[in-house]
Amino acid sequence: MPFESARTPDAVPLLQARGVSKSFDGLRALDDVELDIHHGEIFGLIGPNGAGKTTFFDILTGFCTPDAGGIVFDRVVLPRGEPRRVAERGIARSFQNARLFDDLSALENVLIGAHRRFRNGLWRTLARLPGLRVAERLAHEEARALLDYVGLGGHADTLAGTLPHGDRRRLEIARALAAHPTLLALDEPAAGMNATETDDLARLLRRIRADGTTVLLIEHDMALVMELCDRVAVLDAGRKIAEDTPAAVQGDPTVIEAYLGGPRHAG
């Protein structure tokens, strides 16, 4: 495990959110949220509907600008409201509804995920070599390997739009991994999956963690969160009400109240 040494208690967390706040038309979607994500863990972000989970993801990945606060990633403050620069810093995300290019093949979708790396360093150098399509060939090889990795090896040439739901979610993960992220942020990856697909997803995410990528997960499937996550943070109405191991959070009366409480928690 490459990150084992970084998981000692005094190691600097990979991600540190501090004082993150965001309102929409007077509604406090996030209220002074602080959380730490450590290298090499699967971190769950959970909470009732409307708790602010996606808003946090959007701020983290630059799709939304916070009113206050900020996020330090890999010891450097993340740019605010700039998705491309955040991606270049090593954060890749998936969306609640898979955003794939349906008219392109699975392989082409993964190649698009690799474009960040094409713009940089070695890839750019290789791409300039006259008469050689080295970069392109390597990218294709890696994209095929990534499809294998997520269990879609037989579907390289299948149009993304024709893939079943579970395969689409895994294709989105392959595309995100093509950017070689330090942090993979997944917004409800198990939504709409059947039990077998969810089991496959859990296996895949464990493998991703074992291979050294830190995972941040928004998820409503509590069984999955409990079995998979190393730690979880619970948001409720924009505030963080707990951050601990799944077992500790599960028994926390404040968390239980948030999930079972009054009408604003319905849904």
Ligand SMILES: Nc1ncnc2c1ncn2[C@@H]1O[C@H](COP(=O)(O)OP(=O)(O)OP(=O)(O)O)[C@@H](O)[C@H]1O
């Ligand atoms: N662009 C927006 N404009 C106005 N209100 C918004 C916007 N985005 C989110 N909100 C509101 O902010 C609150 C938090 O929403 P958010 O989507 O972050 O919650 P969530 O925890 O991801 O919910 P869910 O589990 O239902 O996806 C909600 O009340 C939502 O209606």
